[in-house]
Amino acid sequence: MSDPLKGYKGRGRDVLDSFGVRVWSDAEIKTTRGDFRGIILPRSENDDDLHIVLKLATGYNVGIDVRTITDMKEKGYKEAHYKIPEKEFPTSPDKPNVKLLGTGGTIASRLDYRTGAVIPAFSPGELYGAVPELADICNLTTEKLFAVFSENMGPEQYITLAKAIGTEIENGIDGIVIGHGTDTMHHTAGALAFMVQNSPIPIVMVGSQRSSDRPSSDAALNLIHATTAAAKSDIAEVMVCMFGPTSDEYALLHRGTRVRKMHSSYRSTFRTIGDIPLAMVERDEITPLRHDYNKRRSDRNVNIYPYFEEKVTLLYYYPNMLPDIIDAIVEKGYRGIVIAGTGLGHVNKPVYPAIERAVKKGVAIYMTVQTLWGYVHMFVYDTGRDLMAKGIIPTENMLPEVAYVKLGWALGQTDDLEEVKRLMLTPINGEITEREPYNGYLVYQGGIPEVEEFLKRVHK
Amino acid sequence: MEVALLLRCSIVGELHITRKQYLDGSIPTGFQRTAIVGIEGEIPLKHKKVRIIQLSLEEDACREVSDVGHERVYTTDRLGMPLIETVTYPDMTTPDEAAEAGQYLRFLTRSTGKMNTGIGAARQDVNVSITGGTRVEIKGVAHIKWIPELTHNEAFRQKALLEIKKVLNQRVENPQDWKMESADITDDVKTPWLKECRERGYRIVAVNLPAFRGLLSFFTQPGQMFADEISGRLKVIACLEKPNMTHSEALENELVPADRALFQRSFQSKNRDDDNAQIIFWGPEGDIQTALDTIDERCRLAFMGVPNETRQARPDGTTRFERVLPGPDRMYPDTDSAPIPIEDAMIESVRQNLPTDVAERVKRMESWGIPPHMHAYILRRNLHPVLEKIVAQFDADPRFVGILLGQTLRHAEGQNGGNHRISDDRLVALFTFVRKQGLHRDILKTLLPALVLHPQKDMARILNESGFRPAEEKEILARIPDLKKRYAEIRTSKHPKAEIAWVMGQLRPLALGNMDLKTLRRAVDGGMA
Numbered sequence: 001m002s003d004p005l006k007g008y009k010g011r012g013r014d015v016l017d018s019f020g021v022r023v024w025s026d027a028e029i030k031t032t033r034g035d036f037r038g039i040i041l042p043r044s045e046n047d048d049d050l051h052i053v054l055k056l057a058t059g060y061n062v063g064i065d066v067r068t069i070t071d072m073k074e075k076g077y078k079e080a081h082y083k084i085p086e087k088e089f090p091t092s093p094d095k096p097n098v099k100l101l102g103t104g105g106t107i108a109s110r111l112d113y114r115t116g117a118v119i120p121a122f123s124p125g126e127l128y129g130a131v132p133e134l135a136d137i138c139n140l141t142t143e144k145l146f147a148v149f150s151e152n153m154g155p156e157q158y159i160t161l162a163k164a165i166g167t168e169i170e171n172g173i174d175g176i177v178i179g180h181g182t183d184t185m186h187h188t189a190g191a192l193a194f195m196v197q198n199s200p201i202p203i204v205m206v207g208s209q210r211s212s213d214r215p216s217s218d219a220a221l222n223l224i225h226a227t228t229a230a231a232k233s234d235i236a237e238v239m240v241c242m243f244g245p246t247s248d249e250y251a252l253l254h255r256g257t258r259v260r261k262m263h264s265s266y267r268s269t270f271r272t273i274g275d276i277p278l279a280m281v282e283r284d285e286i287t288p289l290r291h292d293y294n295k296r297r298s299d300r301n302v303n304i305y306p307y308f309e310e311k312v313t314l315l316y317y318y319p320n321m322l323p324d325i326i327d328a329i330v331e332k333g334y335r336g337i338v339i340a341g342t343g344l345g346h347v348n349k350p351v352y353p354a355i356e357r358a359v360k361k362g363v364a365i366y367m368t369v370q371t372l373w374g375y376v377h378m379f380v381y382d383t384g385r386d387l388m389a390k391g392i393i394p395t396e397n398m399l400p401e402v403a404y405v406k407l408g409w410a411l412g413q414t415d416d417l418e419e420v421k422r423l424m425l426t427p428i429n430g431e432i433t434e435r436e437p438y439n440g441y442l443v444y445q446g447g448i449p450e451v452e453e454f455l456k457r458v459h460k
Numbered sequence: 461m462e463v464a465l466l467l468r469c470s471i472v473g474e475l476h477i478t479r480k481q482y483l484d485g486s487i488p489t490g491f492q493r494t495a496i497v498g499i500e501g502e503i504p505l506k507h508k509k510v511r512i513i514q515l516s517l518e519e520d521a522c523r524e525v526s527d528v529g530h531e532r533v534y535t536t537d538r539l540g541m542p543l544i545e546t547v548t549y550p551d552m553t554t555p556d557e558a559a560e561a562g563q564y565l566r567f568l569t570r571s572t573g574k575m576n577t578g579i580g581a582a583r584q585d586v587n588v589s590i591t592g593g594t595r596v597e598i599k600g601v602a603h604i605k606w607i608p609e610l611t612h613n614e615a616f617r618q619k620a621l622l623e624i625k626k627v628l629n630q631r632v633e634n635p636q637d638w639k640m641e642s643a644d645i646t647d648d649v650k651t652p653w654l655k656e657c658r659e660r661g662y663r664i665v666a667v668n669l670p671a672f673r674g675l676l677s678f679f680t681q682p683g684q685m686f687a688d689e690i691s692g693r694l695k696v697i698a699c700l701e702k703p704n705m706t707h708s709e710a711l712e713n714e715l716v717p718a719d720r721a722l723f724q725r726s727f728q729s730k731n732r733d734d735d736n737a738q739i740i741f742w743g744p745e746g747d748i749q750t751a752l753d754t755i756d757e758r759c760r761l762a763f764m765g766v767p768n769e770t771r772q773a774r775p776d777g778t779t780r781f782e783r784v785l786p787g788p789d790r791m792y793p794d795t796d797s798a799p800i801p802i803e804d805a806m807i808e809s810v811r812q813n814l815p816t817d818v819a820e821r822v823k824r825m826e827s828w829g830i831p832p833h834m835h836a837y838i839l840r841r842n843l844h845p846v847l848e849k850i851v852a853q854f855d856a857d858p859r860f861v862g863i864l865l866g867q868t869l870r871h872a873e874g875q876n877g878g879n880h881r882i883s884d885d886r887l888v889a890l891f892t893f894v895r896k897q898g899l900h901r902d903i904l905k906t907l908l909p910a911l912v913l914h915p916q917k918d919m920a921r922i923l924n925e926s927g928f929r930p931a932e933e934k935e936i937l938a939r940i941p942d943l944k945k946r947y948a949e950i951r952t953s954k955h956p957k958a959e960i961a962w963v964m965g966q967l968r969p970l971a972l973g974n975m976d977l978k979t980l981r982r983a984v985d986g987g988m989a
Contacts, residue, residue, distance in 0.1 A: 031470070031473075032804075033470045033471050033472075033473070033807075034469075034470020034471075034499070034500060035470065035500070036470065036472075036499065046798070047798065047799060048801070050473075050801065051473050051474040051799065051801065052473075053474075053476065053799075056496070056499065056514075058513065058514060058547075059478075059791045060476070060478055060494070060496045060514070060516070060791065061476040061478060061496075061793060062472040062473070062474065062475075062476055062496045062499070063472060063473045063474020063475070063476055063799050063801070064472070064473045064474070065473030065474065065801070065802075065804075066473075067804075068473060068804070211795070213792070213795055214489065214490060214491065215481060215482075215483060215489070215490020215491060216488070216489055216490050
């Protein structure tokens with residue numbers, strides 16, 4: 001039997017109790033502010049204990065201050081149960097088989113309009129109920145690996161995921177979709193690109209920037225696009241599949257090692273940095289934008305390297321940085337530091353001695369750039385040369401977050417710093433590229449007439 | 461909170477932000493956030509009380525600029541602006557009561573001094589239903605003066621739809637069996653303007669509507685017939701720009717005889733029934749099916765009477781279809797915001813500073829003898845507080861001050877495009893000035909318009925420029941005998957009162973501000989001389 005005073009605690013609970021009024025009852029409430037009538041709704045656990053939530057006949061919710069209540073009476077009772085209409089996911093032998101791996105968070109959901117409760121959908125049947133288009137694309141099976149928030153994804157989860165992917169490939173799946181929170185999706189994408197090499201099938205990460213309880217949600221469309229990419233594309237790499245333009249048009253497939261979340265709330269937040277994306281995905285079409293990708297194969301060979309050293313950090317340099325920060329990191333036993341330096345890859349002189357001390361203690365230090373675009377280039381100024389002399393290794397145009405997961409991955413495999421250096425500087429899947437193409441750096445400046453003209457014509 | 465208390469609403473204990481789905485594109489997030497502040501209030505009209513269901517706080521949507529075919533353009537200039545929505549019970553039983561309630565709410569919000577004014581700043585959604593009809597919402601009525609006519613026309617439209625319902629149900633025993641037919645006649649049409657449609661790449665479709673003879677042309681609104689109900693939906697739902705159809709009972713868009721024959725031939729084989737009516741519509745191929753579904757749906761709804769819809773007000777007092785009326789199922793709590801508690805202390809502090817009730821203000825003005833036609837300006841300009849202040853502070857004659865504000869000021873502020881507004885402080889300052897200078901109040905009628913026109917000018921200067929110069933009452937009265945002598949010489953008119961008028965005219969500029977003009981007049985006409 002569920003709690004008849006669901007969500008109520010403290011004074012609110014006492015008041016409901018004393019008048020013998022239950023959640024879901026149609027109640028008449030007399031208060032010092034006037035009379036109210038409506039259905040008593042459960043209260044969110046995080047809200048205070050001084051108010052009762054009432055759904056009025058007009059459909060609106062209001063809160064009643066329990067300190068003003070003089071009398072309450074139940075006039076009826078109408079309990080509501082909500083469940084996603086679950087339908088069996090239709091399968092057919094001519095459709096590719098896709099596995100959806102869940103990491104936590106809500107991939108798709110349905111909203112109950114009366115209470116506002118968001119009901120998560122995850123099983124194939126639930127997903128089919130929420131996003132029926134999926135059945136036209138593939139035979140879908142799902143597995144929830146763990147349930148953590150995006151910001152809590154870490155080495156343990158990377159390794160579990162990599163192993164699960166290996167198993168799925170062995171078992172003959174045609175494509176993998178990984179549901180993931182968007183905040184750290186590019187960290188996980190980078191880690192998987194290093195841990196899962198030579199995959200014969202597409203591995204597509206997907207999330208949603210707007211939760212499914214909003215009409216502007218991108219959840220369903222992203223899921224449709226990601227499933228399409230996993231089922232039908234011939235790009236056998238670790239990718240991120242998210243909104244391309246701001247409107248509901250197409251998704252972009254980004255290489256896992258070059259993608260970055262670039263806006264806190266836009267749906268078109270993921271961008272390939274320093275290069276162009278792999279492909280555009282529409283509901284029934286995948287248009288490659290480049291052709292130098294790993295092609296889908298029918299064999300089941302894949303190399304899984306499930307290693308990660310946790311004692312690695314990413315240090316964002318700022319002009320007033322004091323050397324003791326670096327000393328402290330070393331003292332705490334860190335084995336690797338990725339610095340996001342200024343400009344071409346610089347830090348100030350006062351931290352030099354600390355860097356020297358760290359290198360002497362065998363800490364691997366790699367340099368990336370805060371500018372995100374462009375290469376580390378430490379020969380241009382004396383500062384850069386000095387730093388290299390002290391043992392800092394530049395990482396070309398590897399993104400700071402990617403360098404961080406790669407260093408963790410490399411140090412997880414070996415203590416030999418020369419081997420670590422070899423791993424770090426040998427590109428595995430585009431994390432270091434030979435050149436940044438002319439259209440790899442596009443941050444247009446608003447306000448300029450030609451840009452404004454472009455924006456007026458092209459709504460992307 | 462202030463408005464909710466003025467409406468005598470019960471204030472909620474906690475504000476819950478609700479999302480209301482808006483999928484027409486006017487709110488980019490797809491939902492409008494709304495919160496109930498109070499419920500169950502009332503407003504007093506002259507002869508009854510209108511009850512309030514609720515007062516809520518909402519965010520405004522985008523304004524639609526244009527809607528052509530499949531493209532709608534909005535401006536975002538008022539998107540997200542907070543607004544108050546007041547919902548009344550259906551207590552207004554005549555078009556005029558609806559307008560009176562609108563006026564009352566207008567004066568009430570203005571009494572707070574905290575509102576925006578201007579076109580569209582306050583909008584009414586006028587809900588109309590008649591016995592047997594359905595609640596139809598007329599959205600965004602920008603002028604209260606439109607309400608009575610809109611209400612009347614909508615009541616009439618509903619009556620007409622109920623008549624149509626009656627006829628249809630007489631003709632068709634079981635509405636379930638009613639079935640329309642359609643035929644693509646694109647390649648066969650001969651009528652020149654239909655051929656033009658074909659050249660534009662449109663498909664042309666003929667539709668046969670059994671049992672609708674005489675009903676397509678059934679009068680619904682001034683200048684409109686039932687066929688316009690269908691045409692309006694074709695525009696909004698199927699995105700077919702008007703003109704999008706013609707029909708067998710149309711007054712315009714005549715077909716050539718060959719087409720008329722074609723029209724009938726298309727359906728003749730199956731239907732000999734002479735209750736048929738026909739529609740021809742045209743549009744892009746991709747929209748044809750939606751259009752057919754739309755016609756079918758509207759015709760089926762005709763069997764049931766008045767469909768649930770929101771309609772748009774037009775300046776001529778008629779309305780057009782906007783969309784179907786959404787139900788309460790489109791609301792759910794906003795997951796981004798926690799409830800906001802409203803403490804007793806907050807309510808009390810607002811209650812302490814409430815403006816006087818509008819009804820109370822009207823009563824007071826009546827008791828002061830301020831002519832009723834001047835009340836509206838005082839209320840809508842929210843001049844009542846300054847009126848009371850002046851009366852109290854200067855022990856002034858309320859009727860005089862009321863007329864000064866309701867008539868002289870109204871006229872002055874209406875000049876020059878209505879761009880000049882005098883502040884309450886400056887009004888009080890003017891009374892202070894007149895009192896300090898020992899001027900007679902009559903001069904206020906001259907100074908006030910000048911002050912409105914020149915908000916920056918010094919009062920002494922305005923007084924100077926008005927032609928005023930100080931003079932003793934004795935000195936002014938002493939001139940009367942001489943002026944009368946002069947009038948005897950010139951004799952401008954035979955009218956018995958001409959002499960008095962002429963003398964008054966000569967003395968008025970000097971007397972204004974120096975003495976009571978009535979005293980002067982009595983002196984001139986001999987009453988006191």
